[in-house]
Amino acid sequence: MKKIQVQSLPLYEVIRDIAEAFGSSYDENCGEYHLNLPENIGKGFIKGINFDGGFGILIYQCTFFNDVEIQFNVNKTHPLKFLYCLNGELSHRFQNGEELNTINQYQSAIVASKNYNGHILHFKANTETQIGSLEIDREQFQEKVRCELSSLHPELKTLFTDYKATNQFYYSGDYSLYIADLFKRIEEFENNDFVRRIFLEGQAYEILTNQIIQYHDDHNDSKNRSLLRRSELDIVKNAASLIENSLNDLETIDVMAENLGINVNKLQHGFKYLYGCTVNMYIQKQRLDLAKTLLTKTDFNISEIVERIGLSSKSYFSKVFKEMYSISPSEFRTNHKKRTT
Incomplete structure (x- = not known):
């Protein structure tokens, strides 16, 4: 030394x-x-x-x-x-x-x-x-x-x-x-x-x-701390991975945060820092991304896709899908089939 x-x-x-x-x-x-x-x-x-x-x-x-x-x-x-x-x-x-x-x-x-x-x-x-x-x-x-x-x-x-x-x-x-x-x-x-x-x-x-x-x-008590520590980013990444792998069976954000050992405010802060959006916006994006994959790669009908991405309403799914992509799920699938054939 x-x-x-x-x-x-x-x-x-x-x-x-x-x-x-x-x-x-x-x-x-x-x-x-x-x-x-x-x-x-x-x-x-x-x-x-x-x-x-x-x-x-x-x-x-x-x-x-x-x-x-x-x-x-x-x-x-x-x-x-x-x-x-x-x-x-x-x-x-x-x-x-x-x-x-x-x-x-x-x-x-x-x-x-x-x-x-x-x-x-x-x-x-x-x-x-x-x-x-x-x-x-x-x-x-x-x-x-x-x-x-x-x-x-x-x-x-x-x-x-x-x-x-x-x-x-x-x-x-x-x-x-x-x-x-x-x-x-x-x-x-x-x-x-x-x-x-x-x-x-x-x-x-x-x-x-x-x-x-x-x-x-x-x-402050650990549940009331508002500042996100650099070391807690790994917890935020774990939350994102959990969302991606269990879209059809997600807990509420409050329960998710408690299970991960972080308070909700810091979890939201982490998502905004890493992904530029709230937790709910991240969940919705992951659901719509998965829906696009299922529409183009499988023959699941709309009801089956809605269930697999963790939603319960076909009309709500069609609404948010169209808001995001300016086209309905059915039209998106039809256009994809035309392009590939």
């Missing part, structure tokens, strides 16, 4: 220390510092930028050839960190502790060390890992948002105002779909001038804003 000592702050000095440990160099452009991993260390990069008010962001997009441990050991209060695992996995422990906490893909962690104790980040070898880290100097930051801090959840208010680091803090959970999209925008933004700095600062603050909203949402 390769161990790297980072003994400096702020972020540009962090990049400098890592570059020195790798025997490499780094680039600077408009306050953004970028380090490409040397070929003997791995593939990818580490980059960071500081904004006004003690706020900054680090991005690790790395595949290391050996296990790498970055040890942040500075003889001063360490920044409050919001860690987001966008790909791969990351392990974290406090400098004065033994417990190693793993942050998996689609998970985030809020970490604050006590006194001058540092943070240890562990990257697994040969694992494509992408980490976003919001870094906040609480003493500087609270001067900027002192009034607004009063509206935070009590635990967060204590965390943000603890600029002397009298308490250790660790909190993890699945981050929201919207936060995932914000990091994707950062990754895809290519402008390299003044506009980029403004954009990055705006995105970083928006990530922080949505993390605070999510923290409040996390403290």
Whole structure:
């Protein structure tokens, strides 16, 4: 395992220390510092930028050839960190502790060390890992948002105002779909001038804003949480697969959501995000797609097709089919037969 000592702050000095440990160099452009991993260390990069008010962001997009441990050991209060695992996995422990906490893909962690104790980040070898880290100097930051801090959840208010680091803090959970999209925008933004700095600062603050909203949402009962987490997209995809495979025997949306362990609002949000429609619209589209297949590939009569797609009314089926395709089911079948013969 390769161990790297980072003994400096702020972020540009962090990049400098890592570059020195790798025997490499780094680039600077408009306050953004970028380090490409040397070929003997791995593939990818580490980059960071500081904004006004003690706020900054680090991005690790790395595949290391050996296990790498970055040890942040500075003889001063360490920044409050919001860690987001966008790909791969990351392990974290406090400098004065033994417990190693793993942050998996689609998970985030809020970490604050006590006194001058540092943070240890562990990257697994040969694992494509992408980490976003919001870094906040609480003493500087609270001067900027002192009034607004009063509206935070009590635990967060204590965390943000603890600029002397009298308490250790660790909190993890699945981050929201919207936060995932914000990091994707950062990754895809290519402008390299003044506009980029403004954009990055705006995105970083928006990530922080949505993390605070999510923290409040996390403290609601699971059935009352409104934010869709990135990890819950698989549940939405399972719901879509369930619909496709059991059109003639579907449960209600409420029952389906309960069986899948997700609330109805988040299920609807997931369908709009993935498929651009509500659950009912998705069901109807799947039914009509299946009806088209049965009309062209089988000799089932209309009543049999209506039953197989999970409807009970021929007239309703004809109505929605014509609304969708501007032609009746019978005419659609007749025209298809003419084309094929």
